Amino acid sequence: MNNAPSPETLENRITLSTAAPIDTVVQKDILDAVDSLQDHSADLLKRLVRHRSILGNEQPCIEEMASMYEALGLAPHFIPIEEEKLTDHPGFSPPMMSYAGRTNVAAVHRPRNVTGRSLLLQGHLDVVHEGAADLWASPPYDPAIRDGRLYGRGSGDMKAGHAAILTAVAALRRAGMQPAAELQLAAVIEEECTGNGALATMLALPKPEGCIIPEPGPGWDALWVSEVGVVWAWVTVTGRPVHVRQMQRGINAIDAAYVVVEHFRRYEARMNEKGMIHPAFAGEAHPVNVNFGTIEGGEWNSSVPTRAKIGLRVGVMLGRSCRQVQQDIREVVASAGADPRLTGITLDLVFRGFTADACLLPPEQPIARLVQEVHLSLNDEPVRPYCALALTDARFYALYSDTQVTCYGPDGDGAHGIDESVSLASLHRVTRTLALAIANWCGLEPIAKPHR
């Protein structure tokens, strides 16, 4: 969709009060610059996707991002995650591993004269494990373009969002302009397990007036309007090991784990009953999901197993807090422990990772309205709202700050699955919107030394 409307059309449609109305010729220059940077944007995305930035392995990708900020003429600084400074915050989640040598990175542009509103453009750089790499059509960390989509783990979720941010800012510069307000760029870790990267970044940076996180849509350009919360937990089942020839005298921990799973499935069914669902999620058939994500256990095929450990993710509906859901989980485990089929079994429960509340991302907030109006001015269709059964780092701003936050991102597919991809045409659309949204939110001033 490159058929840009005339500047007159833009002016008519973008009616939000801006710091200083953006000259329509400048808007056209910015859009032309975004168009001329399409290949550059895909190259940035490929560079990021090549990093296997799974939990504990993020730092090379963070350093790559630092060099990308530098290439925009900005000075990057690394933001450490100091657990002791976060533990008392209501958004803190118990970490999965040490933060030694693992940081976020940010860069802040400051204008000569502040006339607009400050803005944070943030995304996460961590990705989830690629899963069964042999099932991918092309290797997950070797980005490949097929039929207009770029494939690779993290392509959509959410390295494309970073490519959009970097390209939008580069386009302003190419048009000879810079934001006339503080513009913060941030790349964080641990979005996929705790959110502590985003929390540390929020506490480290000056409070911005608006924040846009370009998380991908599920197969379309999307504006996130609500998201569930998440609690992670592990249940360890301990049975009694014996030789299989005396099997009836032992207690099989793996068989017992199935019974625990049954109790959680019953809880899940209850949580999806009509009365339990917040109106924002009324259109969803099954909004609260319990996922058994990992299982380990047993020692030997001919021994009744001693232990089985299930790692699970439990959705938190709006209106219910993650602390309440933790209590629910304790009760489910207690009810499983009282199940006559589990007599003689010990159940241990541990909480680690996500302790995250649900939130709304109101589309009528000025930052979200701006994104919608700019998107509509550049495309035939309005951006589609997305009610997510997943979560993002946006919750930190939505719940614990008065910074307006919205998530708006490109058509991603296969996130957390096989053959993850992002549409490059969609990435381009989102980048165009982002560039004009920055211009309209922050206002613009000419770069002191013109770049062209």
Ligand SMILES: [Zn+2]
């Ligand atoms: Zn994401």
